[in-house]
Each structure stands twice: as C-alpha cells, then as structure tokens.
Amino acid sequence: MKNTPIQLFDTKSRTLQAVQISNGKTLRIYSCGPTVYRDAHVGNMRTFLLGDLITRLAKFLNYEIKFIQNITDVGHMSEDFVEDKMLAQAKAESKDPYEIARIYESRFHNDLSSLNITKATSYPKASESISLMHDLITKLIETEHAYVGGDNCVYFSAQSFLGYGAISGNRLDALKPGHRFEYTEDGAKKFHADWALWKAAAGRSEMIWESPWGKGFPGWHIECSAMSLHYLDKFVDIHLGGIDLRFPHHENERAQSNSAINNEAVALWVHGEHLLFEGRKMAKSTGNVVLVADLIAKHLDPLSLRLCFLENQYRSQMDLSWDSLKAAHLLIQRWRDKTKIWAGSKEIDTKQAQVFIDEILSNFLDDLDTPRALQKLRSIEKAETLSDGVKYEIFETVDQLFGLDLLKPSIGKGELSPEVQTLLDQRQSARNNGDFAESDRLRELLLEKGVSVRDSKDGQNWEWLI
Ligand code: AMP
Ligand code: ZN
Numbered sequence: 001m002k003n004t005p006i007q008l009f010d011t012k013s014r015t016l017q018a019v020q021i022s023n024g025k026t027l028r029i030y031s032c033g034p035t036v037y038r039d040a041h042v043g044n045m046r047t048f049l050l051g052d053l054i055t056r057l058a059k060f061l062n063y064e065i066k067f068i069q070n071i072t073d074v075g076h077m078s079e080d081f082v083e084d085k086m087l088a089q090a091k092a093e094s095k096d097p098y099e100i101a102r103i104y105e106s107r108f109h110n111d112l113s114s115l116n117i118t119k120a121t122s123y124p125k126a127s128e129s130i131s132l133m134h135d136l137i138t139k140l141i142e143t144e145h146a147y148v149g150g151d152n153c154v155y156f157s158a159q160s161f162l163g164y165g166a167i168s169g170n171r172l173d174a175l176k177p178g179h180r181f182e183y184t185e186d187g188a189k190k191f192h193a194d195w196a197l198w199k200a201a202a203g204r205s206e207m208i209w210e211s212p213w214g215k216g217f218p219g220w221h222i223e224c225s226a227m228s229l230h231y232l233d234k235f236v237d238i239h240l241g242g243i244d245l246r247f248p249h250h251e252n253e254r255a256q257s258n259s260a261i262n263n264e265a266v267a268l269w270v271h272g273e274h275l276l277f278e279g280r281k282m283a284k285s286t287g288n289v290v291l292v293a294d295l296i297a298k299h300l301d302p303l304s305l306r307l308c309f310l311e312n313q314y315r316s317q318m319d320l321s322w323d324s325l326k327a328a329h330l331l332i333q334r335w336r337d338k339t340k341i342w343a344g345s346k347e348i349d350t351k352q353a354q355v356f357i358d359e360i361l362s363n364f365l366d367d368l369d370t371p372r373a374l375q376k377l378r379s380i381e382k383a384e385t386l387s388d389g390v391k392y393e394i395f396e397t398v399d400q401l402f403g404l405d406l407l408k409p410s411i412g413k414g415e416l417s418p419e420v421q422t423l424l425d426q427r428q429s430a431r432n433n434g435d436f437a438e439s440d441r442l443r444e445l446l447l448e449k450g451v452s453v454r455d456s457k458d459g460q461n462w463e464w465l466i
Helices: 042-060 085-093 097-114 130-142 220-231 243-261 292-297 303-310 322-342 350-365 370-382 388-402 418-432 436-448
Strands: 007-010 015-018 026-031 064-069 146-148 154-156 195-200 216-218 236-242 266-272 275-277 318-320 451-456 459-464
Touching: 007 266, 026 042, 026 220, 042 064, 042 236, 042 266, 042 275, 042 292, 042 303, 042 350, 042 388, 064 220, 085 097, 097 292, 130 146, 130 154, 130 195, 130 220, 130 243, 154 243, 195 220, 195 243, 216 220, 220 243, 236 243, 243 266, 292 303, 303 318, 303 322, 303 370, 322 370, 322 388, 350 370, 350 388, 370 388, 418 436, 418 451, 418 459, 436 451
Parallel strands: 026 064, 026 236, 236 266, 275 318
Antiparallel strands: 007 015, 146 154, 154 195, 195 216, 451 459
C-alpha cells in the first residue's frame, strides 16, 4: 500500500495524475500563500489545508518533502488595479505597510497552527525576494519574452509563449482588448494581453525598490515564478492554490517560469474549490467573512472547521454553516471520549487494524477522498465486530492523516476559563444579595462569552451555548 502513488487532479491536463518525485529524492511542493493585508478567512484556510493534507500523506508514505509557501506582502493590486492592497490597508489603519504585513503574517501562522496545519519548509516574503525577481526579469528580457514599455514598466510578451492558456482554457486570441485582467497606462504595452513584471514607481513612494529599469515594484505573478524556481531548484512537482488563481495568476506564472527555464516548470497544477458560507460567497465586500477567531469566540474547537473541510473533497465547492461546525465540534468530542475509553483495551490485533488503516490510506491516495475516509472512520467507531483495542490502533494511526487530535482529551463540560468562572461567582453573589439588575447584566456578559445561565431553586446552572 505504501508503494501506491498519490493521485491528484491536474487542472492543466484535466486528468488524475500520479504524483512523482521528479528528482528521485525530495517531493517539491509550492503553494501560493496569503496576501497579508488582512486576516485570512476560513475560505483561505480551506485552500491552505490542501498543502497540509498532501504533506501529511507524503510524510505517512515516508517521502522527503520540501514545501514552499510564499507571503505576498507587495504587488498584489486591488480588484480595480488602482492600489496595492498592502498600501490601501496601511492607509486605512494609519500604519507602516511593513508593520501591517508582519501583523497579519503572524496571525496567519496562528490560524494555521489552530487548524493543525503543518509548517511549510519556509515562507519566503515577496519584499525580501526582489533581487530574485530582478534576475528573472533580466533573463526574460534577454530572451525576448519581456520588454520595457513606453511607461518604463517591464511587460511580459504574452505572444512569446506559445502554450498560453493551457491551465485555464483562456486562449490569447479570445482575450479581448479592454479585458480588465491587468492595469496599464494606455499605449505602453505592445499587445493588450501583456502584463507587468515590474511596475514603475510613478507617484508611489512606499514599497518601491531600485532596479535596472528605474524605481518601482514587482507584479504579483512574477513573485511566485521567482520564488518557486529559486527555492525549489527550477522544478515544482505539485503547485497549489485556490481555483480563482487559475487565471490570470497561474497562467501568467507558467508562461514566465517555462520561458525562463525553456521547459515545463510544474508537473501538476492542483486547485482547491471555493468555500461558501451559508450559501454565499465569502467576501469582505458583502460582509460575509468568517475567521478562525470567530469560531474560537464561539467556543468551537477550531479543528471542527478542519473536520468540516474533510467532509468535502477539495475539488467540490462546499457550503459551510454554523450548524455544520457545531455538529463537527460534537463529533470530535465524541471521538475523543471514545478513544479515551478504548485506550485501556488490551485486545489489539495489529493485522486486523492494518486492513482498515490501508483502506483509509487508499481513500487519501485517491485524490484526497477525505469524505469516504471519514465515512469509514464512522463505521469503524460503530463496528461491533472490532475490539476496542483495534479501534484505538486505527484511530491513533489514521489521525496522522486527518490531523484532528483524536487522542486528545475532550473539553469537559465542567472546564471554564478563570474569567468565566469569576463572572459566574459574581453573579451568584449578586443574586444572594438580591441585586437582580447586576445579576441580569452578568447573565448578558456570560451569554456573550458563550455561556447560558439558568436559575433554579438550588442556585444557578450553566451550559455552553453550542
Ligand atoms: P489571498 O490571500 O486573497 O491571496 O488568497 C489566498 C488563497 O486563498 C488563494 O489560494 C485563494 O485562491 C484562496 N481563496 C480565496 N477565497 C477563497 C474561498 N472562498 N474558498 C477557498 N479558497 C479561497
Ligand atoms: Zn502565486
């Protein structure tokens, strides 16, 4: 079983492909990382989980892995191409753009760790990789894949790359002039679908660098080419990102990278489908954004989000809701309670356990079919023919793949933070003193903390709202 390859769906060939370690030694994975101008929402986290599922699986198979995820802290323009997202947020928060970047980068790492997402080998920052981009752009100019435009920006010549459009199906001849996929000064580009690799500073004064083409800043697409080629030694076995990045980001990255090395730079392009929340697209503009911090504030185990993601295969669009998160939270608690009971059992049949472990592993190998793997876990939990010891053995082993901390103690009903305990104590004494206004105020405060309080003749009883 451990010799069976991982199969993943490759967007470019539109087929399932076996993952190959092209250099025979280390599996090289690249994932487009966050643009650190705001907190990552749970939709972003679904895409980031994809890298974790693949690396956990690869580690389970004893592969050596190098996994690079970039941090975009410059060059990602707003939807209307008017402003750099970093600078717009720096202005909104009256902070230095680098400070904004470091704040949200650190929160991104906290969110990853709340979801048990294993760390990448490294997280190079775009702002610290400018010279890599200069080298790459110079090479593209020398090989006539790029040129300096009339506005002193450097553009990639889309027509110089013959395979353009293979990932997204967007053919160059069908991309109309005026199609707003890249901002530009009128007349500066030679062809309407060319895009900027280096943008002249023009009036901009922050986050700009000297370059052979004058002061300016990099385009978003060149960042990923420069970092993936450099850190992964000119070849990527698996390239990851959300489905929205297929075009233009990945299409342009492929054109740049392949032109620079005169070869195919990526074996598999793997994309995660989007997450909806309660039926709607997750977008700041519509106010429909949920963060990992929102789950924690509701006393939901953040791993309930991970479990909800696993209930859906990464290639299908999924709809998340508070109800599904609550159900997932309770299921994790139940499984943890069960493993605690099973842990004491001495009836261990390793061979029998291995059969079930292999079945679950084969679901993961089959294009990360996590819904089927979870179905199996549910039936193992209930199976009367399996001893507690075998169940424990299976749960312990496959948790390396699921990453749900199934052997951790569940949160006991009686566990309260010291802060909530103090509020409960204060409320009890307010009631004892007949101060019902204060007791009502404290009840409201406790509700905000996710604790519901009811009074009985024996005193106050509390329970979590979920
Ligand atoms: P950003 O920080 O906006 O550059 O996005 C980081 C990653 O999250 C990218 O790979 C996006 O494709 C992905 N992404 C954005 N929105 C969603 C969503 N609603 N569901 C899943 N992935 C998303
Ligand atoms: Zn990227």
